[in-house]
Amino acid sequence: MELKLFDPQSTTLTHMGRLYSTPFMNWRDTPSVGVPHLFFSCRGSSVRAALSSKSNNAHTTSNGALSSSGPGVTESCLHHTCTTNSINSSVCSRDLRVLDGYDDEYGGFVVDPDKLPTNQNTFSLMLRSSLSHWKMKGKQGIWLELPLQLSELVPIAVKEGFRYHHAEINYVMLTYWLPEGPCMLPGNASHQVGVGGLVINDKGEVLVVQERYCSPACVGLWKLPTGFIAESEEIFEGVVREVKEETGIDTEFIEVIGFRHAHSIAFNKSDLFFICMLRPLSTQIMIDDDEIQAAKWMPLVEFVEHQLIQGDRMFKKVIDIYIARLRKQCCGLSAHQSASKFDGRESTLYYHVIDSQDDCEACSG
Template identity: 35%
Template sequence: MSTILLKSNIKPRSLRSVFPWVYDCCSLKRNKTNYIPNIFKLAWIKNFSSNADDTVQKKTNIQPNYSVFHKYEKIMDAPPGTFSGSSDRFNGITVESEAEYEADDTDFECKLKKSLIHWKDCKRRCIWFKVKTEHADWIPRLVKFGFDYHHAKPGYAMLCYWLPTEEEPNLPKYAHTMLGVGGVLINDKNEILVVRDRYAQIPNSWKLPGGFVEPKEKLVDATIREVLEETGIDSTFITVISFRHTHIGNFDCSDIYAVLALKPKNMDIHLEEREITKAQWMPIEEYLKHPKVHETNRNFLKIYLEYKKRNLTFVCENAVHQILNVDYELYYMKFHDKESNL
C-alpha cells in the first residue's frame, strides 16, 4: 500500500505529538478527498456508502461461501487400509476423527503408517488430524509417529505433521493475538464514563469501560456490548480513536486494544459488580489531570478531542467480499467540511 505524504498550511500542533500518523498520512487541506491514501480511494471506488452518516451500515443477509477459501475436497479414491481425509488448497490432508474414528480399531498404527507412505508418494505436504475430545486415545499414537499439536479448542485438538523433507514448513501460526476494546463516552455535560476494575493491576485506578472481543464479533458490536454490560449505558458508534499493540497478553499472546468513541443513549449507571467496583461520569478536566488515570488512557481522550477539533472520524463501513460472499468491515479516515458533532 502506498501512502501519499503532503504538506499542509495548518501547523500540526498537538495532533502530531499525540497521534503522528494522523498528520503525516493525510492532508488537512480543504479539498480533502484528493489526498486520501490509495487504499481509502478504493473504498469509494468500490461503491461504499456515500452519505454523510458515519454510523455502521445495516447487516445484509448473505450466504458465506467458505468452500472457495478453504477448498476442502473429500478424497474418494484412498487405497484400502488408509485414512481418507480431505485435501486442501495447499496440497495437504485433513483427517477428522468424527468421520473416521473406529472404537475397536486395533490396527490404527498400521493404518497410519500405510497412510503416511501413501501421502508421501503423492507428494502431499502437511497432514492434519482433528481429534475430538471423545477420541483422545488417538493423540498419543499420533505423537508417536511425529505429529505435534498445532492448536486446541474446546471439543477438539488439531495435530499436524509436515511431510516434505526438501521444503521448510511454512504452516500458519494459530491465533496468537488477543483483541480487547474500550469505549470513550462523553455526555452533554462534558463528562466521560469511567470505571474501576475489581482486578486492576493499579488499585483504585480509573479506566475506560470495555473488555475482550468474542469470537466472530465485530469491534463496534463488542465495544457497545462491553460498555452496556459493565455500566448499563447503551450507545451508538461514532469513530475509532486508536489502537494499542503489546506483546504481554494472556497465554503468551500479543494483545491489541482498540478504543472507540460511542455516543451514550442514557445516563443512569447500572453497575456490573462481578468485575467492576465503581462507575461514574467524570468531568473531562478532572479526568485529564486525575492521578489515578493512566497516561495512555488520558491520551486516548486527547486524541479524540483532536479528532473533534479537526472534524475527523475513522469510520466503519460494511461491505461484502466479491468471491467469498461474506461481509466484512472496512475502516478508513473521513473528513467533514462542516462543524462536526462528534
C-alpha cells in the same frame, strides 16, 4: 523361499468355513489381528510366524490360518497349506483404509474429526496407512483435529510425528508437514484483540469503571470499560457489548480514534487494543457485580486529571486524541461494510470519510 503377495483383485481367503473374495476386504468382516507387523518364512514343509509381543490373543487354527479373538483392525490375514511338494498361499494384505476428510486449497488434507475411529488400535493402523497414502499422493500439510472425547488418541498421533498447533476448549489441533524442508503451515493465532469504550454524554461526563479483580497497582483507579473481542465478532460490536455488560449503558459506535499494538502479553501473544468513541443511548448505570466494583459518570475535566491518566503516557495520549477529535483537529475511523472477490465474504473496513460539514476540518485541508 520368497513369499509373494497376490494381486488384491483376485485374492481369495478361506477362513473358519467362510469365503472372502472381494477387491478390497471390509475389516469388519475379517478376523482381527492386533499386531503391527507379521512375517512368514517357509522352510520345506513348515511355516513359521514371527509375531510381536502384542499378539497374545492370536492363535493358529487347525488348518494353519491365523486368527485373533481380540479387538482391532485386520493388518494381515493369511491362509497357508504347506506340503513337501508345494506351498499354496492365499494372502490378504493389510487393510489400507485412510482417514476420512477433504483436500484443502493448498495441497494439504484436513481430517474429518466426526469420522475418526474411537478404538486406539484402529486409529493407529489407519493413521499409518493414511500417512503412506498422503505421501504417495504428494500431499503437504495434514490437519488433524482430535476432539476432547478422543484425547487418548493424541499420544498416538504425536508418536507418528504430528505436532501441536493449537488447542481450544473442546479439541486439540495437530499438524504434520510431509515434504522435506521447512514447514510452510501457518502458525497459531499471534494476537488477541481488546477494545476500550470512550463514552461521553451531553454533559461532558465520561463513563468510567472500577474493576473488581485487578493488579494491586490499579486498585481504586477509575478507567474506561474494556474487554476482549469474541470469536467472529466485529470490533464495533464487541465494544458496544462490553460497555453494556459492564455498566448496563446502551451505546452507539461512532469510530475508532486510535489503537495500541503491544507484544509478549498474555500467553506470550501480541495484543491489539482499539479505543473506540461511543455515543450513549441510555444513562442509568447497572453494573455487572461479578466483574465490576463500581461505575459512574465522571466529568471529563476530572477524568483528565485522574492519576491513571496523568501517570500513564499512553492513556494521556488517548485523551489528547479524543479532545483533538472534539475540536475537529483530527479524524477517527468509522466502520464500513465491504466485500472482497478474493474470499467472497463481507468484512468491515475502517476509514474516515468526508461527507458533511460536521466532519473533521483537518481532513478537508
